Amino acid sequence: GQQVMQIPQYQHVQEGEDFTTYCNSSTTLSNIQWYKQRPGGHPVFLIQLVKSGEVKKQKRLTFQFGEAKKNSSLHITATQTTDVGTYFCAGPRAGGTSYGKLTFGQGTILTVHP
Amino acid sequence: DGGITQSPKYLFRKEGQNVTLSCEQNLNHDAMYWYRQDPGQGLRLIYYSQIVNDFQKGDIAEGYSVSREKKESFPLTVTSAQKNPTAFYLCASSIGLAGALFNYEQYFGPGTRLTVT
Numbered sequence: 001g002q003q004v005m006q007i008p009q010y011q012h013v014q015e016g017e018d019f020t021t022y023c024n025s026s027t028t029l030s031n032i033q034w035y036k037q038r039p040g041g042h043p044v045f046l047i048q049l050v051k052s053g054e055v056k057k058q059k060r061l062t063f064q065f066g067e068a069k070k071n072s073s074l075h076i077t078a079t080q081t082t083d084v085g086t087y088f089c090a091g092p093r094a095g096g097t098s099y100g101k102l103t104f105g106q107g108t109i110l111t112v113h114p
Numbered sequence: 115d116g117g118i119t120q121s122p123k124y125l126f127r128k129e130g131q132n133v134t135l136s137c138e139q140n141l142n143h144d145a146m147y148w149y150r151q152d153p154g155q156g157l158r159l160i161y162y163s164q165i166v167n168d169f170q171k172g173d174i175a176e177g178y179s180v181s182r183e184k185k186e187s188f189p190l191t192v193t194s195a196q197k198n199p200t201a202f203y204l205c206a207s208s209i210g211l212a213g214a215l216f217n218y219e220q221y222f223g224p225g226t227r228l229t230v231t
Contacts, residue, residue, distance in 0.1 A: 009154070031217045042204060042222040043157070088156060092212035100145070100164060100211035101172065102220070104156035 002027045002093050006105035014113050019076040021108035023089035030092060032065055032072045037107070038085040046074075079112050086110070117141065118223035120205050125228045127199075135190045135226045137205030145211045146188040147220065150174060151202040160203075163188055164211050192228065199230045 003026040013019050023032065031050045035043040047056055049065035049072060056063045062075045076083055086107040093101045118139045127133045139146065145164050149157040159172030163182040177196025182188050188207075192199045204225045208218040 004156075006156075033217060033219070035220075042225050043206075043220075044222070045219040048217060048219065090157075092217050100162055100170065101159055102212045102217075104149075104158075106154070106156040 002091070002103050004089060004091055004103045004105040006089060006108050008108055009106065010109045012111045012113065013079050015081060016078050019079050019083070019110055021074050021087050021110075023072040023105050025070050025091055027094065028069050030069070030094070033090045033102075034063060034072075034074055035088045035090065036085050037088065041085075043088060079110070081112050081114055084110060084112050118205060118207055118221055120223035120226050122226060123224065125226055127228070127230050129230055130194045132191055132193050133228065135192065135203055135205075135228070137188045137190065137223055138186055139207045139221070140186060141207055141221060142185070143207035143209055143221070144185070145208045145218070146182070147206040148172070148178070148180065148188070148190045149204045149206065151204060157204065160190065162211070199228060202227050
């Protein structure tokens with residue numbers, strides 16, 4: 001079945017450093033979503049990418065969807081302590097009995113040292 | 115305020131007991147989901163529902179049951195048959211189900227942390 005892998009699993013950075021997490025799917029995705037979960041909290045939707053090669057920005061966050069629509073990345077410029085949390089990517093499964101299901105990556109846990 | 119509520123936040127049960135986790139939404143969403151989250155793992159889908167009185171098994175449905183008698187409510191019962199029930203349980207809702215052509219943002223509740231001893 002479809003697998004979505006995220007790397008790295010953990011990332012520790014000093015405040016002000018950049019951070020990138022990568023999401024790789026075993027199958028082509030029609031779209032991909034990113035979520036952020038603060039420590040002790042629940043996932044919150046960040047963005048959805050749909051088009052091949054799409055790049056979207058939200059302030060210091062840059063999201064990319066690969067040309068082949070099998071990978072995606074989230075880049076944070078000049079991290080702040082408020083960026084701490086786990087970042088998940090998620091893609092819909094294709095066809096048949098998989099309709100309606102999202103596959104989540106295992107997440108990248110980001111810690112930021114002040 | 116529109117949103118999803120889950121109760122209780124923390125739940126403790128003895129092994130062998132069934133327990134029901136509450137999930138209510140006032141977003142008028144058709145689709146609702148239950149996920150399980152274990153440390154170091156992503157979200158694993160337990161059950162989901164597109165419409166009242168209809169629900170589908172997710173990837174790890176064994177030992178769990180759900181009902182969808184009202185659009186707003188999607189309670190999850192963790193039965194004694196679930197071998198390792200201690201986990202963080204998240205309920206979510208969206209306008210519609212994730213599909214091949216389009217996907218919908220999922221709104222998550224605050225979660226219930228279940229501990230079974």
